Amino acid sequence: MSAGTTWALxxxxxxxxxxxxxxxxxxxxxxxxxxxxxxxxxxMGPALFAALVVTQVLADGKDxxxxxxxxxxxxxxxxxxxxxSVITVVCxxxxxxxxxxxxx
Amino acid sequence: MNARRxxxxRRxxxxRxKEGLRxxxxxxxxxxxxxxxxxxxxxxxxxxxxAGVLMSAIVFAGSAQIAALGILGAGGxxxxxxxxAALMNSRFLPMGIVIGPSLPxxxxxxxxxxxxxxxxxxxxxxxxxxxxxxxxxFGSSAVQYVAWVAGTIVxxxxxxxxxDLETLGLDAVYPAFFLALLIAELRSARASRxxxxxxxxxxxxxxxxxxxxxxxxxxxxxLIGLVGREAEAA
Numbered sequence: 001m002s003a004g005t006t007w008a009l010x011x012x013x014x015x016x017x018x019x020x021x022x023x024x025x026x027x028x029x030x031x032x033x034x035x036x037x038x039x040x041x042x043x044m045g046p047a048l049f050a051a052l053v054v055t056q057v058l059a060d061g062k063d064x065x066x067x068x069x070x071x072x073x074x075x076x077x078x079x080x081x082x083x084x085s086v087i088t089v090v091c092x093x094x095x096x097x098x099x100x101x102x103x104x
Numbered sequence: 105m106n107a108r109r110x111x112x113x114r115r116x117x118x119x120r121x122k123e124g125l126r127x128x129x130x131x132x133x134x135x136x137x138x139x140x141x142x143x144x145x146x147x148x149x150x151x152x153x154x155a156g157v158l159m160s161a162i163v164f165a166g167s168a169q170i171a172a173l174g175i176l177g178a179g180g181x182x183x184x185x186x187x188x189a190a191l192m193n194s195r196f197l198p199m200g201i202v203i204g205p206s207l208p209x210x211x212x213x214x215x216x217x218x219x220x221x222x223x224x225x226x227x228x229x230x231x232x233x234x235x236x237x238x239x240x241x242f243g244s245s246a247v248q249y250v251a252w253v254a255g256t257i258v259x260x261x262x263x264x265x266x267x268d269l270e271t272l273g274l275d276a277v278y279p280a281f282f283l284a285l286l287i288a289e290l291r292s293a294r295a296s297r298x299x300x301x302x303x304x305x306x307x308x309x310x311x312x313x314x315x316x317x318x319x320x321x322x323x324x325x326x327l328i329g330l331v332g333r334e335a336e337a338a
Contacts, residue, residue: 001149001150001151001152001155001176004252005176006151006152006155008182008186009159009172009182009185009186010155010158010159010162010163011233012186012189013159013165013170013172013186014162014163015165015170015171016184016186016189016190016193017163017164017165017189017193017196018219019167020171020190020193020194020196020197020200021193021200021215021219021221022200022214022215022218022219023197023198023200023201024196024197024198024199024200024201024202024203024204024218025203025204025207025214025215025217025218025255026204026211026214026218027201028201028204028205029204029205029207029208029209029211029214031204031205032205033205033234036330037202037205037234038233038234038327039195039234039329039330040202040327040329040330041202041230042230042233042234042295042329043294043295043325043326043328043329044198044199044202044323044326045226045227045230045285045286045289045295045325046286046289046290046295046296046298046299046302046325047298047299047301047302047322047324047325048198048199048302048319048322048323048338049223049227049282049283049285049286049289049299049302050244050286050298050299050300050302050303050306050322050325051302051303051305051306051319051321051322052110052167052195052223052279052282052286052319053279053282053283053286054120054303054306054310054318055306055310055315055318055319056278056279056282057169057279057319058307059310059312059315061315062203062310062311062312062313062314062315063311064307064310064311068256068270068273068276069270069273069275069276069279072273072276072280073276073279073280074282076276076280076283076284077283077287079264080280080283080287080288081287082285083221086130086131086133086134086281086284087128087130087134088282088327089280089281089283089284090133090134090137090276090277090280090284092280093161093273093277093279093280094109094137094272094273094274094276094277094280095273096273096276097270097273097275097276098271098272098273100110101270101271101273102271
């Protein structure tokens with residue numbers, strides 16, 4: 001990777017990310033919340049995190065598929081559901097995926 | 105405690121920042137693992153070690169960084185890589201919109217505070233009723249920032265010694281991290297319905313849209329909350 005490409009990538013990603021993070025707070029900061037807004041706020045996490053899990057586990061670009069990582073994440077979900085800490089949850093995912101690939 | 109906070113906001117600043125630090129530690133450990141994965145990836149695509157660390161230090165957005173380098177590594181162009189990073193980070197639009205009212209100060213101060221938003225901190229800072237505690241946000245982001253950069257350093261320096269990411273199962277860490285965040289958010293039947301709808305929207309869009317769009321579009325699942333409210337009011 002050339003130095004020019006490297007700098008352009010880092011600079012552009014930094015600027016774009018900062019801009020995306022600034023839009024909401026600049027536009028809506030310091031305002032009182034209308035009631036309908038609060039009901040959306042509390043549900044943004046479930047909507048976004050569910051979508052992130054689905055895309056990261058099942059998507060490879062535009063292709064859908066399952067693999068050892070899918071099984072690892074599923075088992076990690078059971079651990080999370082039973083109240084395991086985040087550290088345990090991610091370790092269950094990694095160890096399960098690694099073990100399945102080792103025997104495959 | 106709430107009453108005292110109202111009387112003297114300054115006195116509680118440090119304890120809540122510390123609370124954020126404490127709550128951020130487990131997510132920091134996970135962030136370090138993902139950061140290590142990113143560092144290895146940065147090396148694999150031919151990025152100088154310092155550049156990988158610099159990118160983590162000033163971009164501080166795991167999924168976007170991984171998406172951008174994944175595209176470059178697969179032979180894609182610079183424009184596509186930057187576009188992918190932007191789309192992956194587009195979720196910070198809805199996240200920023202909902203946290204906006206909880207951030208005080210002028211526009212510049214609010215924009216700066218908004219930079220501390222990362223997924224786990226944003227979730228930890230939420231009170232589940234529409235409000236966010238910005239000091240918890242700052243504390244947990246600080247821990248994850250240090251862990252993210254440190255993990256990247258390990259990845260770029262460890263490189264070949266660390267071995268193949270998939271053999272170690274490290275590719276399963278990031279989705280498991282988000283799954284832990286998701287399960288913590290499922291506080292009500294309505295939240296579960298919205299999560300299911302968000303997952304479905306993403307699943308349907310994956311084959312037809314560039315990565316990032318399915319997640320952004322899933323934010324529309326929150327509109328179910330409005331329907332639910334009206335139904336309850338009626």
